[in-house]
Amino acid sequence: MPDQPASRPSLWRRIAESRNGLGFLFMLPAAVFLLCFLTYPLGLGVWLGFTDTRIGRPGEFIGLENYQWLNDDPVFWLSVFNTLFYTTIASVLKFGLGLWLALLLNRHLPAKNFFRAIILLPWVVPTVLSALAFWWIFDSQFSIISWLLMKWGLISQPINFLGDPWTARWSVIAANVWRGIPFVAISLLAGLQTIPQSLNEAAAIDGATPWQRFTKVTLPLLTPIIAVVMTFSVLFTFTDFQLIYVLTRGGPVNATHLMATLSFQRAIPGGQLGEGAAIAVAMIPFLLAAILFSFFGLQRRKWQQGAD
Amino acid sequence: MAKTTTDDLQGLEQFESRTRRFFVVWLPLACFVFVLLFPFYWMAITAVKPNNQLTDYANHSPFWVVGPTLAHMKYLLFETSYPGWLWNTMVVAVCSTFISLFASVFAAYAIERLRFRGARVTGLLIFLAYLVPPSILFIPLAFIVFQVGIFDSKLALILTYPTFLIPFCTWLLMGYFRSIPYELEESALVDGASRWQILTKVVLPLAVPGLISAGIFAFTLSWNEFIYALTFISSSENKTIPVGVLTELVRGDVYEWGALMSGALLGSLPVVILYSFFVDYYVSSMTGAVKE
Structure with a gap:
């Protein structure tokens, strides 16, 4: 092997000087991570959905049995309903209130940067920790909101925020909107x-009246960005886990179970990895719809700018 | 980065009357700020309230505290594993941020500037990877983490957090690299610089604001991460702050609200302090991801 030392640097050099070789080399660390811990798990998740794997026991292929089982499971369908309800209401509220706040901040205000900094705080603080504060605010006996309303004579007994199905749904939506507005x-x-x-x-x-200026000038110019922002917002609301897990853990009587929390509950404490994975996979079609929506939003933006 | 308009900011607003401006601008803005900040105030005031005032709304105004106490903080720091969780969160966040930045700088430079065959498709794939939520990945990842044998260790978190950090950082840095004039690189190439030299001596110094943005953002995201930490960690001494506070400080039916809120307050402080120093970087990285 006399020419080994000579050929090695030249091979290295060839790679380092070619555009594709160097590109491949530079992409390597990111690609390894994403392939091992993102693409592979995504595929594995789909596969697990077709098996009866439990924690500590390798599963066997059982075809669509998990999905048939879920199809007959009223709790699963309740969680689908809850997820859609939660996502729709919370996204609409976040969009309305967020746009309103953005329009307020876009005015000529003193200390504008200060307001902007304060408003972003709920988004910076870890969700679990701010959700704990909401848990305390929504306490069934010592809720500060109940106390104030009772003091003003509007209600006669504390509101059971997280104990009654519909108030619980609205309470978690309120906390999610609070977290998402910034x-x-x-x-x-x-x-x-x-x-x-x-x-x-x-x-x-x-x-043009102010309303006409808003609907005919501001809104059309803002549409492409609205499309992208709301896609992100919908995506993260749809797959929300933390807030529900802290506030209700899916209760009362599964009234606030989202698909993500149900999938966690079945898979980790329940040990049914296969079934949990099937629930997670059932979320994918909805996510794809959101991504396609974003894609067409971006396309439209390109068309508006007249680029490419 | 889209440019901000510089024409007369006062615009049409000079024609508004003072009263109208109060009802249209200041009142709604005050409501927004109050609602957005109240939970933090409530968290902070609860954290320093002595236990006897905590739920006794009849004799003490709930909105104020007489004789604030540090007992809850002391309990947290000396009688629970809280300092350990703080340390774990810090280690995990710092390590995964550095791994992600390292991988992302190369990836973003390759996609944006080397323009290798398939660069455009790779860029799109990175964006799609950003849209894959942790809530559909945690089950298979738990399976993998268990089989590799790193279950219940910090390593499990350090290796899995980059899955959502790398796509984000790469996407952000691509935008920054795009804003650096190509001529600078060309003149360096003409002067005989290698690609490596161009990256380290020309592009990276110019991309420092982008690196800071991506870094603090990644740090915040990993500090706030919950579902992976909840799934992959089981022993108390390896927990991160969000998981530790939720699973170890909540016991039985009697909630120790003082300790819980102190835990939430202390756990939020590091990111809030970081945020207060780098507000503009946060804003640019948040809006950068959307605008590119």
């Missing part, structure tokens, strides 16, 4: 700041 507001604010004020002024000179 992201929507700050992202939309960034979008609003790219809209030239002169367009609004031109519309105003032509006699």
Whole structure:
């Protein structure tokens, strides 16, 4: 092997100088991580959904049995309903309130940066820890909201925020909206700041009312960013786990179980990895729909800018 | 980065009357700020309330505290495993952030500037990877973590957190690299610099703001992570803060609200302090991910 030392550096050099070789080399660390811990688990998750794997016992292929079982399981369908309800209501509220807040912040305000910094706080603090604060605020006996309402004479006994199915649903939605408004507001604010004020002024000179200026000038220009922001928001709301796990763990009587929490409950404490994976896989079609929506939002943006 | 308009910010608002401005702007804004901040106030005030005032709303105003106490904090720091959880969270967040930054810098540079064959598709795949939520990955990942034999160790978290950090950081850094003029690299190439030299001596120094953004954002995301830590860690001494506070401080039916809220407050402080120093970087990384 006399030419080994000579050929080695040249091979190295060839890779380092070719665009594709170097590109491959540079992509390697990220690719290894994502293939091992993202792509492979994604495939494994789909496979596990077709098996009866339990914790500590390798499973066998059982075809669609998990899905047939889930199809007959009213708790699963309740969780699908809860997830859709939770996602729809929370996203609509986050969008409405977030856009309103963004429009407020886009005005000429003193200490604007200070407000922006404060408003982002709920998003920075770990969700589990702020959810604990909400747990305390929603306490069945010592809730501060109940106390205030009783003091003002609006109700006669404390509200059982997390103990009654419908109040529990609305309570977790309130906490989720609280957590999600900052992201929507700050992202939309960034979008609003790219809209030239002169367009609004031109519309105003032509006699447009503030409402017309909002619907005919601001909103159309903001649509592409709204599409992306809301896709993210919907995606993260749909797959939410932490908030529910802290506040209710899916209770009372499964009224707040989302697909993510049900999948956790069946798979980890329940030990039925296969069934849990099947529930997680059942979330994928919804997520794909959200991603496609985002894709077309981006396409439209390109078309508007007239690029490419 | 889209540019911010610089034309007259006052715009049409000078025609608004003072009263109208109060009802249209200040009142709603005050409500928003109050609602968004109240849970933190409630968390902080509960953390320092002596136990006898905690639920006694009849004799003590719940919104204020007489004779604040540090007893809950003391209990937390000296009689529970809280300092250990703080340490674990720190180690996991710092390690996974550095791993992710390392991998992302190379990946983003390769996709954005080397333009190898399939770079565009790789960029799209990275974006899609960002959209895969942890709640559908944790079951198979738990399976893998168990088989590899790193279950219930910090390593399990350090290795799995980059799955959501790398796509995000790469996507963000791609935007930053795109904003660096190509001419700078070309002139360095003409002067005989290698790709490695260009990356370390030209591109990285210019991308420092992007690196800071991605770094603190990744740190915050890993500090806040919950579902993986809940699933992969079982022993008390390996838990992270969110999991430890929730699973170890909540016992039975009698909730120790003082200790719980102190735990939540102390656990939030590191990211809040980091945030207060780098607000603009947070905003740019949050909006950067959406605008690119």
